[in-house]
Amino acid sequence: MSMTRGKIANLLGWSLVALVLVFLYAPLVPPAINSFRDVGEGGLFANYAAILSDDRLMAAGRTSVIVGLLVALISPLLALLAAEAVRVWRIPRLVLGVILIPLFVPGISMGVATALFFQTLGISPSLLTITAVQVIWALPFGFLIILTVMANFDPIHREAAYMSGANRIQAFFEVELPQIHPGILGAAIFSLILSFNETIRTSVVQGGNNTVQTYLWSQYQQVGLSPNLHALMTILIVATLVLLALLAILDARQSRR
Amino acid sequence: MRSTLNSPRLARAVVLGAPLALIFILILGPLSITLVVSFWQKIGFSMRPAMSFENYAAFFSGTRLEVLLRSLWVGVCAAVVMLLLAYPIAYLIATRLRTALVRPVLFLFAVPFLVNYVVRTFSWSELLSRTGPVNTGLMAVGITERPLDWLLFSDFAVYLGLVTAYMPFMVFPIWLSLSGMDRRLVEASWMLGEGPLTTFRRVVLPLSMPGVVAAAIFGFVGAFGEVAVSLILGGTGYQLLGNTIQSALNTLDYPLAAAISSVATILMLALIVVWAQVFDLRLLLGKIMGRT
Structure with a gap:
């Protein structure tokens, strides 16, 4: 009796999981469908081709790529050094406490704070300020x-x-790094994904620069979404999924070892 | 004594200390300056150092106060809904799943979280619109004759947007605290004759509270300070705290934006401090930090 009740509870539970997943994945579909609408004479991929001839959008794309790569480089490096500092100085609570703060501050507040910070230092909005705000966002992860x-x-x-005569630096580079490098690579890909998908924080510190995301956001607020913006969103979703697949492959390889 | 201050030690202090200092400056610096600027005065399109509470007075009155109260309410309700979904999911993953499947299933929840939530929110406005697939589908199967008005630009739409934006990530801290739990405690409760419900209420739930509360704070802060979901799915006039900050920024009123941000940040920090004081975090962090 209790066995069947347990089974029913299990079944209900997994149905909930499946239903939630449907709701979570449903929003990934519409941009792709819309991106193939209103194509007119230009063929199926007209909306995608239109992106290439949009100079502002291409500039935003370049900014996104540059900032993304910088974030993917800086964020894991800082994270690694901070993790090492935690171990050497045994101050896990303090470091973890500070690094996790950006997870819990509303995005727009963190954007305002960073903008005011750079303004006080006399640094005008640039790729540097965009990179800084995204590094701080990606760092906790x-x-x-x-x-x-x-x-x-x-x-x-x-x-x-150490016993075989290596110093700290040698021990780190020759023994530890080869073992933990998949984790560092994982953190880099994760940071790249987070950078590609950041909008609100960036929009406050962007100044005259646009990333693809802030361009989408400002276009929505000013004129609404045009078909080529749906194409753009599709590209963003696909790029994120490709990077995630890469992450999954990396993870599978690591756990098989 | 001299040998402990030799150059490798100094080099290590610089190599590890400098990045740590940079991180601290980049996180704490902006938040501190925001607190300072929140007492400044706005003069035309610029601002002037002062020690004035007028920004806080402007925030805690009229429409902005209403928005603050609504944001608190929406934040709490959304966090509760998210917990009611995230907890059973995390529980099933932690207790009812073969080890080999745990990571793939967790990954399924990470994927939508990592796709830009503004894009996902645009999609919801598409899916829920009067001519969108949801209404078309409901009419086709005869559940409704006319498009449902409350699907978009409503509380329903905002909650749906908030839950799908922040809930997936909440599964992780809850799963972390559940999977770090010593299973022998559950077995002990069974052997002492307690049923599954009592065991859950008296043993499992209390042990998972550090993760639950961390997740709840994350979901609450996300909903509370929201900008995009309320703007896209709430319709005209639907404002959450993030929208108030955005409109202060649009009029270049940085001191007011700073005051509102400071209130949000201080509220969040208070929640986090209480969380860290109340719970023993070793269970939650043990998996991440190893045995230290």
Whole structure:
């Protein structure tokens, strides 16, 4: 009796999971469908081709790529050094507490704060300010990923390196890094994804620069969404999914080891 | 004594200390300056250092106060709805799933979270519109004769947007605290003769509270300070706190924007401090930080 009740509860539970997933994935579909509407004479991919001839959009695309790569480079590096500092100085609570703050501050507030900070320092809005606000946003995620892989690294390997005469730097680069580098790569891809998908924080510190996301956001507020913006959204979704697939492959390889 | 201050040690202090200092400056610097600017005065299109409470007075009165109260209410309700969904999901993943499937299923929840939520919110306005697929479908199967008006530009639409934007990420801290739980405690409760419901209420739920509250704060702050979901799905006049900040920015009123932001940040910090004081975080962080 209780067995069947348990089974029914399980079934209900997994139906809930499936239903929630339908709701979570449904919004990924409409942009792709809309991007193939109103194509007129230009063929099926007319809306995509229109992106290429839009100079402002192409400039925004370049900004997105440059900032994305910078964030993917800087954020894991800072996260790695911060994680190392946590271990050396044994101050996990303080560092974790500060790094996680941006997760819990409303996006627009963090944007306002960063804008005021750079304004006070006399630094005008640029790719640098956009990169800074996105690094701060990506850092908590990268930090947690790197802490997790470092926790899985058995310190005994490092001790063994010291005993065979390696100094700290050698032990790190020759013993620890080869073992934790998938985690660092994972943090980099994660940071790139977060950068590509950041809108609100960036929109406050962007100044005259646009990323693809802030361009979409301002176009929506000023004139509404045109068909080529649906094409743009589709590209963003697909790019995110491709990067996530890369992350999944990396993860599968790592756990098979 | 001299040898402890030798150059490798100094080099390490610089290599690790400088980036840490940079991180602290980039996070705490902006928040501190915002607090300072929140007491400044707006003069035309610029601002002047002052020690004035007029920005706070402007915030805690009239329409902005209404928006603040509504944001608090929406934030709490949305967080509750998100928890009611995220908890069972995290619980099933942590207790009813083969180990090999745990990561793939968690990954399924990470994917939509990582696709830009503004884009996802645009999609919802498309899906829920009068001529959108949801209304068309409902009319085709005869559930309704006319398009449902409350699907878009309504509380329903805003909650749907908020839940789908922030709930997926809330599964992770809850799962983390549930999977770090010592299963022997549950077995002990069973052996002492308690049924599954009592065991859940007295053992599992209390042990998972650090993750639950962390998730709740994350969802609350997200909904509370929202800009895009309320603008796109709430319709004209539907404002949450983020929209008030945005409209202060649109009139270049940085001191007011700073005051509102400071209130939001201080509220959040207070919640986090209470959370860290009340709960033993070793269980939640043990998995991340190892044995230290």
